[in-house]
Structure formats: C-alpha cells, structure tokens
Amino acid sequence: MLERAVQQVPARRVAASRSGAFARSADRIGDAVLQALCVIAALLAILLLAAIVYEVVGSASSAIGRYGLGFLFHRAWKPNFEVFGAAVALFGTVVTSLAALLIAVPLGVAIALFLSTLAPGRVRSVIGPLVEMLAAIPSVILGFWGILVLAPLLPAHVEPFLHGVFGFLPIFGAPEQSGASVLNAVLILTIMVLPIIASISRDLFLTVPRELTDGARALGSTRWEVVRGVVLPSTASGIIAASFLGLGRALGEAIAVAQTIGAGKAISASFFATGNTAASLIAQQYFGATDRMQVSALFYLAVILLVIGLVANLAAQAIARRFDVHVALAR
Amino acid sequence: MSSTPPAPADVPVDGVLAPPEEQAPLEREDPLAPLTEYRLDPARPLRASGHLRRRQLVSRTMDALQSASALIAVSVLAFVVYSVVSHGASILSISFLTKGPPLIETEPGGGIAPMIVGTATLVAIAAAISAPIGILAALYMTEFAGRRSARLVRLALDLLYGVPTIVTGLFIFALLVAGKSQMGFAGAVGLAIIMLPLIARATQEALVLVPRDLRQAVEALGVGRWRAVRGVVLPSALGGILTATVLSIARAAGETAPLLFASSVFSNGVSMNIFGEATPNLTVYIYKASEGANRFGWARAWGAALALLGFILVVNIAIRAFDARRRARLLG
Structure with missing residues (x-):
C-alpha cells in the first residue's frame, strides 16, 4: 500500500x-x-x-x-518355495522391543532423576553429555561389539547366572552355545533406547516448577517422596511419550539386531535362543533377494514396520501435544 | 501471649518428638486448655527413628539406585569405546588408512581407504541435497507459513524422522535401484532422507530463537523479506544451522540401513562413479565383516569402527563445546 x-x-x-x-x-x-x-x-x-x-x-x-493377512500368522520363511510368513519375525520384534523398553525406561528415568535432581552441577555436566554420547554410537558398531565382545560373555557368565536364579521362568531357559541370541539383541537395543529416554526425561524433570518440589521438601518429604509425589506424576505423560519414541526406535532397528540376534527361524520362549525381527529379516536378505516374490515379501514386512513406526511416533506426539510437553527429536 | 505448642496430630510426629503413647490424646475434654501434656523431650537424641527412619532409608536407597543407573550407562559407553579402541588401535596405521583391502577378504593386511573416501563422498552428497531443502523448509515454517501449514510440514518432518531407516533403504531400492544396478548416488539420497528432518527441525528451532526486536527492526526498515532473511535472520541463526548440519552429517556417516540395498555390493578400490556402481563405505563394510567369520576381516572392521567412531565422537564433542559457547553468548 x-x-x-x-x-x-x-x-x-x-x-x-x-x-x-x-x-x-x-x-x-x-x-x-x-x-x-x-x-x-x-x-x-x-x-x-x-x-x-x-x-x-x-x-x-x-x-x-x-x-493377505495370513502373512502375519504364518511361521515359515522359505524363499525357495515362495512360502513367506512373518510370524517369527513379528513375534521377535514385539518381544525384543518390549523387553528393551522394560529395561531402558526405569533405567533411563533413574538416570534422568540423577542428572536433574541428585547430581551436583559439575558431575551433571560431565555425565549428561556422556549418556547422550551413547546415542551417537552407530548401530553397526554397537552390533559389531555385541556379536564379537558381548556374545562370548553371555553364555559363559550371564546366562548360567540368570538360569540359576530365575530358571523357573521359561524366558530364562538353559544356557546356549552361541552368544547370538534374543538376549544379546535386547541388550543392544536397550543401549540404543536408553539415551533417548534418559535425555528426554531429564529435560522434562527440569521443567517441574521449583516451588512444587521445594514445597514438598518443606512439608517434610524425603527426596524420594518428592520424586514419587511431585516430579513423576507431573511428568508421567512426557515419560510415556518418550517411551513411545524409544519403542519406535527399537522396533525399526535393523542393523544391530541383524548382527546380534542370530537369524533364528523358530519362535522360542527362551531369551537365550536365536530369533529374528522384521527389520533384521529385511537387513539379512539384502544381497539374496533376487526373486520378485521374495522382494515383495520384504516390502510387505516394511509396510508393517512403517505402520508400527509411524503409529508409535504419532502416539508420542499426540501424548506430548495433549499434555503440552515438548518432546524434542532425540539427537 | 502464652506460647502454644503445635497441634500434635496434624504433623507427622516421629523421631524427635516423644513417642506416640506419651503424647496428648487427640480428643480432649476442654479444647481451650493449654497443651501442657505435649512434651518435647530435649534429652532424646536427634536421630530419626521408626517411621521416619524407614522413609529416609527408602529415599537413600532410591538415590543410590539412581546414581548406580548413571554409572551403568557411563560404564557401558566406556566398555564399548574401550573395546573399539583396543581392538582398532592394533591395526590402525598410516598404511591402513591409505591402502585398500586385500583382494581376497580372508587375507591379513590391507586398509580401508576406499571405504573412508566412499563414506565421505556419500555423506557430502547427502548433505548437499538435504541441507538446502531442510533449511528452506525450516524457513518456510518460521517465515512464510500460517499456523496450519506450518504444523502440517512439521508433522511430515516428524513422521519422516519416525520412518525406520531400513524402510528408507527399501524405498530407495524401489525408487532408484530395482531393475538397474546398485549405485552410490542412491545410497546418498537415502542418507539425505534421514538427514532432512534432523536439519529442518533443528534449523527451525534456531530460527525461532532469532530475537524478536531484531526482526521488527528489519521490518521497520522496509526492506524485502528475502533481504531480511539473508541479512539478519540467517546470519543470526547461522550457528544453530551449522550445528544441526554437522550433527546430522555425523549421524549419516554412521548409518548402514539406507545403504544396504543401494550401495553394498562394491569392489575393493576407490570408486567415484556414483551413478554406475556401488560406492564402498565404512558402515556396510563393518556390517559385512560381522556377518562373516574371518578374523582378518574382523580386525579390519575394528579399525574401520575406530576410524568411524573417532570421527563421530570428535564431531559430537566439538559441536557440544561450540554449541555451549554459542548458547551462552546468545542468552547473554
């Protein structure tokens, strides 16, 4: 104008x-x-x-x-016979991701509490970046470490101990010969998810108003009572959102899982046995996939992964938006 | 004013105060009578006992568990880094970094030079594709878009971030490789797809941080928007944009899944023919070594892992230091 x-x-x-x-x-x-x-x-x-x-x-x-949908429930994956079923892989995907989250969420929240409420400033400024460094390790290196360093240790030391103490649970069956196992993949996934949950939770805990925590302390609460009564309830939705982001990461991780899970073909209750996940099944067949139907079946797996991955991501954002917490992309 | 001791029943009374049975009963016949029965025993030691002691014990246990968790995370990092360094250092040398792998993979010696060159090439192309698009998309969200369209673009970027990297790899395969041969360029595009949401979202955050009065001052001068963007907005967000780009480069250098179907069947020599054949790269090389059972291949892969991890960690630490200084300056 x-x-x-x-x-x-x-x-x-x-x-x-x-x-x-x-x-x-x-x-x-x-x-x-x-x-x-x-x-x-x-x-x-x-x-x-x-x-x-x-x-x-x-x-x-x-x-x-x-x-069709039978793909999801059929167990055999035999490219030579054009028989493809994703049941083993999907079972493995669900089990490994949930188990990894089951370890990583409490551990990550505990680390976040340490960083946001317990540690003195100088310790915090050293430990915080170190935990985030975990997220910077490429998955292929983590998987390589898992199969060459962690794998020999598990059957020799960890599996007999777990079997001895928790052997009544079918997931801790008899120790196996090979170290490539569902347990190995779960541990590697835990390492990958942990920094995501820890750093988001820490940022959440730092947003809890000082008056609330100070007020609770002034009323005579112990440090843990402040955490349980004030800090965790006011950030619970954000932690759930962070867990969904971690879940999306764990579900979709192909490389490190392909290296450590041992490409098993059967569903086994024991964590010490080999298994497979949808993402790692795709990664394992990168050079052998020449047959058209096999390639198409791999894409079918990718569709499933894409759907679960996007749903997990959307859920995280919906929770975050609904409760007005800011869940930054974990770097 | 006669001193009235605090009402005994409202506050949790443990430890310091007299034990409950010695305290005044809650219901008294005459509510106005002074609470003389409520006594503080000055001789009692100031140590928590009973209920309070249990609460404090729980709290201390939880504190210890939190510290232990942090310790676990740090020791896992130390364990991984130590393994990579101790295995990788024994093979790392100038010739390892400047020679190619031996013709037969099961032989000792050789190096990883073609993979280093290839990874650098792929990541450079990916950055050249994704950085302009990511920065422009971020500019769109902060400078041009209305609320709704900005939200739509942000949603698309967040969803892109949520696409599993192996799915990105298959997408690139279907788009550029299927029916043709593998090519490095397709792998670079895959990496660019992974970098795009990282750069765009981080740039957007940096653009939002540009001080409001600075923007208003430019608008008051009446110059065109592109001048404002070029002269004021971008320069003052430059630090944040650079940080985002470099971090996403470090991230892309470590990605394997997008390259698996696009640039994995490569020869052992340096290849610059990115449109005709697969480009050798560090991550797929490590992945292949871990699938094989060949200790010389493993040794080279450890060396490759050390080179890659070293690059990524150094970049991360440097960016962190740079970012902390930048933020401190920005916030005064």
Whole structure:
C-alpha cells in the first residue's frame, strides 16, 4: 500500500535514483523467489513422506495380494518355495522391543532423576553429555561389539547366572552355545533406547516448577517422596511419550539386531535362543533377494514396520501435544 | 501471649518428638486448655527413628539406585569405546588408512581407504541435497507459513524422522535401484532422507530463537523479506544451522540401513562413479565383516569402527563445546 502511494507521487518518482528503483523490483523478485523455494522445499518434505508410503505399499502389493493377512500368522520363511510368513519375525520384534523398553525406561528415568535432581552441577555436566554420547554410537558398531565382545560373555557368565536364579521362568531357559541370541539383541537395543529416554526425561524433570518440589521438601518429604509425589506424576505423560519414541526406535532397528540376534527361524520362549525381527529379516536378505516374490515379501514386512513406526511416533506426539510437553527429536 | 505448642496430630510426629503413647490424646475434654501434656523431650537424641527412619532409608536407597543407573550407562559407553579402541588401535596405521583391502577378504593386511573416501563422498552428497531443502523448509515454517501449514510440514518432518531407516533403504531400492544396478548416488539420497528432518527441525528451532526486536527492526526498515532473511535472520541463526548440519552429517556417516540395498555390493578400490556402481563405505563394510567369520576381516572392521567412531565422537564433542559457547553468548 505504502509502496504504491509512494510510486504515485511524481516528484518522488523522479527523485528516486535508478538504483533505488532497481533495488525495489529486485526486492520483489527476491521475495517471490525465496517464498517459492521455501514452499517447494516444504512440499518436497510432504511429498517425500507420501512417496515412501506409496512406493513401499506399491512394491508390497503383489505379496499382500497373494498372502493377505495370513502373512502375519504364518511361521515359515522359505524363499525357495515362495512360502513367506512373518510370524517369527513379528513375534521377535514385539518381544525384543518390549523387553528393551522394560529395561531402558526405569533405567533411563533413574538416570534422568540423577542428572536433574541428585547430581551436583559439575558431575551433571560431565555425565549428561556422556549418556547422550551413547546415542551417537552407530548401530553397526554397537552390533559389531555385541556379536564379537558381548556374545562370548553371555553364555559363559550371564546366562548360567540368570538360569540359576530365575530358571523357573521359561524366558530364562538353559544356557546356549552361541552368544547370538534374543538376549544379546535386547541388550543392544536397550543401549540404543536408553539415551533417548534418559535425555528426554531429564529435560522434562527440569521443567517441574521449583516451588512444587521445594514445597514438598518443606512439608517434610524425603527426596524420594518428592520424586514419587511431585516430579513423576507431573511428568508421567512426557515419560510415556518418550517411551513411545524409544519403542519406535527399537522396533525399526535393523542393523544391530541383524548382527546380534542370530537369524533364528523358530519362535522360542527362551531369551537365550536365536530369533529374528522384521527389520533384521529385511537387513539379512539384502544381497539374496533376487526373486520378485521374495522382494515383495520384504516390502510387505516394511509396510508393517512403517505402520508400527509411524503409529508409535504419532502416539508420542499426540501424548506430548495433549499434555503440552515438548518432546524434542532425540539427537 | 502464652506460647502454644503445635497441634500434635496434624504433623507427622516421629523421631524427635516423644513417642506416640506419651503424647496428648487427640480428643480432649476442654479444647481451650493449654497443651501442657505435649512434651518435647530435649534429652532424646536427634536421630530419626521408626517411621521416619524407614522413609529416609527408602529415599537413600532410591538415590543410590539412581546414581548406580548413571554409572551403568557411563560404564557401558566406556566398555564399548574401550573395546573399539583396543581392538582398532592394533591395526590402525598410516598404511591402513591409505591402502585398500586385500583382494581376497580372508587375507591379513590391507586398509580401508576406499571405504573412508566412499563414506565421505556419500555423506557430502547427502548433505548437499538435504541441507538446502531442510533449511528452506525450516524457513518456510518460521517465515512464510500460517499456523496450519506450518504444523502440517512439521508433522511430515516428524513422521519422516519416525520412518525406520531400513524402510528408507527399501524405498530407495524401489525408487532408484530395482531393475538397474546398485549405485552410490542412491545410497546418498537415502542418507539425505534421514538427514532432512534432523536439519529442518533443528534449523527451525534456531530460527525461532532469532530475537524478536531484531526482526521488527528489519521490518521497520522496509526492506524485502528475502533481504531480511539473508541479512539478519540467517546470519543470526547461522550457528544453530551449522550445528544441526554437522550433527546430522555425523549421524549419516554412521548409518548402514539406507545403504544396504543401494550401495553394498562394491569392489575393493576407490570408486567415484556414483551413478554406475556401488560406492564402498565404512558402515556396510563393518556390517559385512560381522556377518562373516574371518578374523582378518574382523580386525579390519575394528579399525574401520575406530576410524568411524573417532570421527563421530570428535564431531559430537566439538559441536557440544561450540554449541555451549554459542548458547551462552546468545542468552547473554
């Protein structure tokens, strides 16, 4: 408006130097170009997501059409006979992710409590970054460590002990020869999920108003009573959101699990036996997948992973938004 | 004013105060009578006893468990890093970093130079693709979009972040590799897809932090928006954007799954033909070694792991130091 008014005054027009007029039109072009570029980039992000869904579902369509929902419950995976069932892998995915979360959530919350309420400033500024460093270790290195360092230790030391103490539980069956096992994969996944939960929870705990915790202390609560009565209840939704983010990470991790779980073909109750997960089954067949139906079956697995992964992510965000907590992307 | 002792029943009385049976009963016949029966025994030691003692014990136990958890996390990190360093250091040398692996994988010696060059190439291409798109998308969210469209883009980016990396790998396979041969470029695109949400969201956070009065001052000058963005908004968010980009580069360098179907069948030499053949890279090399049972391959993979982990940890530590200084300056 103002611009147009200025342009309508002849004297002003004459006075405007050539470079000034040029700068104004350059401004207008620059604005339009920048805005267009930004819109294109934003559209690209949305289109990319749509393309991933479209392409993955499209490539899976022949397997979906042939095997239908029975794919989810059929146990055999025999590429040579064109027999594909995901039951073993899906069972493994659920078991490993839940077990990893079962360890990582209490441990991560405890670390977050240590970092936000217990540790003195200097300790906090050292331990905090170290815990986040865990998240920076590439999954392939963690898996490599799991199969070469952790695997020999488990059957020799950990499994006999667990079997001896908790042997009445079927998940802690007789120790096995090989160290590649569901337990190994669970431990590696725990290491990967732990820093996510610890760092988000720590940020959450730091947002608890000081008056509340101080008030509880002034009423005579012990430190733990403050945590249980004030800190945890006021951040519970955020912790659940963080757990869902961790769950999404654990469900979708292919490489480290493929390295450590031992590519088992059967469902076993024991954590010491080998197993498989959907993501790692895909990763294990990266070079052998030449048959069209096999490739399509792998894409079917990817569709399942994509759905669970996106649902876990959406759930985390819905919880976070509903309770107005900020769950940053874990870096 | 006669001094009135505190009402005995309302506050939790343990330890310091007299034991319950010695205290005044709750219901008294004359409520106005002074509470003389309530006595504080000055001779009792100031040590918690009974109920309070149990509560304190629980609290201390929980404190100890929290410290132990932190200790566990740090020792796991130390264990992993120690393993990688101790195994990797024995093979790491100048020739290891400058030579290719032996022609036959089961032989000793050789190095990982083609993989280092390849990973650097792939990550550089991925950054060149994802950084401009990510930064522009972030600019769209903070500078141009309305509330609704900004939220939509943010949702798409968060969902992209939630796509399992192996699914990204399969997507790239279907899009660029299936029916053709593997190529390094496809792997780089896969890495770019992983970097995009990281860069965009972190850049957005940095853009939001640009001081409001700075923006208003620019607007008052009446210059075009792109000038404002180029002259003020981007420079003052530059630190945050650089941090985000470098961190996502470190993250992409360690990714395996997007490369598995796009750039995994590679030869042992340096390859710059990113559109024609698979580019050797560190992560897939380590993955293949862990699938095999060959101790010389393992030794080289430990060396590769040390090189990769060293790069990633150094970048992370450096960025952290840089970021802390930047934030301190930003917040005054």
